[in-house]
Amino acid sequence: xxxxxxxxxxxxxxxxxxxxxxxxxxxxxxxxxxxxxxxxxxxxxxxxxxxxxxxxxxxxxxxxxxxxxxxxxxxxxxxxxxxxxxxxxxxxxxxxxxxxxxxxxxxxxxxxxxxxxxxxxxxxxxxxxxxxxxxxxxxxxxxxxxxxxxxxxxxxxxxxxxxxxxxxxxxxxxxxxxxxxxxxxxxxxxxxxxxxxxxxxxxxxxxxxxxxxxxxxxxxxxxxxxxxxxxxxxxxxxxxxxxxx
Numbered sequence: 001x002x003x004x005x006x007x008x009x010x011x012x013x014x015x016x017x018x019x020x021x022x023x024x025x026x027x028x029x030x031x032x033x034x035x036x037x038x039x040x041x042x043x044x045x046x047x048x049x050x051x052x053x054x055x056x057x058x059x060x061x062x063x064x065x066x067x068x069x070x071x072x073x074x075x076x077x078x079x080x081x082x083x084x085x086x087x088x089x090x091x092x093x094x095x096x097x098x099x100x101x102x103x104x105x106x107x108x109x110x111x112x113x114x115x116x117x118x119x120x121x122x123x124x125x126x127x128x129x130x131x132x133x134x135x136x137x138x139x140x141x142x143x144x145x146x147x148x149x150x151x152x153x154x155x156x157x158x159x160x161x162x163x164x165x166x167x168x169x170x171x172x173x174x175x176x177x178x179x180x181x182x183x184x185x186x187x188x189x190x191x192x193x194x195x196x197x198x199x200x201x202x203x204x205x206x207x208x209x210x211x212x213x214x215x216x217x218x219x220x221x222x223x224x225x226x227x228x229x230x231x232x233x234x235x236x237x238x239x240x241x242x243x244x245x
Contacts, residue, residue, distance in 0.1 A: 028082060029067065033060050036109060043113025051129060051195050062140045066147055074151035076163065081155050093217060094157040101210045108192065108203035115197035124196050132193035139187030146172050146180040153180060157218045159225045167228040169235070175242060177233060181215045182240045215239055
């Protein structure tokens with residue numbers, strides 16, 4: 001979610017940090033690290049899949065690294081993003097879009113694994129794998145940067161009045177209004193090529209469509225309900241791609 005806050009941490013933020021459910025946080029991290037491996041290796045029927053290991057290593061590094069940085073910089077955000085925690089004010093449409101996006105992204109990995117098992121796609125050049133790796137890493141880097149800069153970067157769409165929600169205009173938010181989504185769009189399209197699956201580009205395209213819809217609806221919510229966001233949107237014109245949209 002796209003928003004900015006004072007440099008000093010409020011007392012409320014400190015209280016939220018103290019309420020972090022470390023058990024839920026640990027379970028969430030384990031799921032994020034283990035589930036992709038189970039899906040890829042299970043659907044492919046093999047452990048000897050070099051690019052799958054590269055992909056899992058990449059997402060593990062970004063997942064663990066981003067959590068460590070957030071714990072030091074914005075500990076209240078850990079409580080906000082912890083899976084299974086109760087959050088008020090989630091938009092009804094996001095209760096559909098968010099899990100639907102996760103399901104389609106999971107399907108993308110399943111298709112990539114099945115593609116590897118049954119060799120539907122031709123062998124892609126090593127250079128294409130390397131290029132896809134770099135692009136995927138850049139996408140994750142952009143999303144991670146947005147998460148670290150924005151202490152209101154929730155996993156769901158809601159106005160966080162309980163956390164004194166304000167607008168963010170620093171870091172990547174100086175260029176586009178939703179850099180987290182932009183990074184996810186990039187790595188969603190590059191991941192199938194990293195894994196060597198052309199067929200996985202189909203669900204990847206569906207993921208991108210859902211992200212564009214969610215971006216538009218979240219942006220409208222912020223303009224209507226978050227003080228100062230309308231002025232910010234007038235300064236930073238583009239949502240995902242500078243010069244386009």
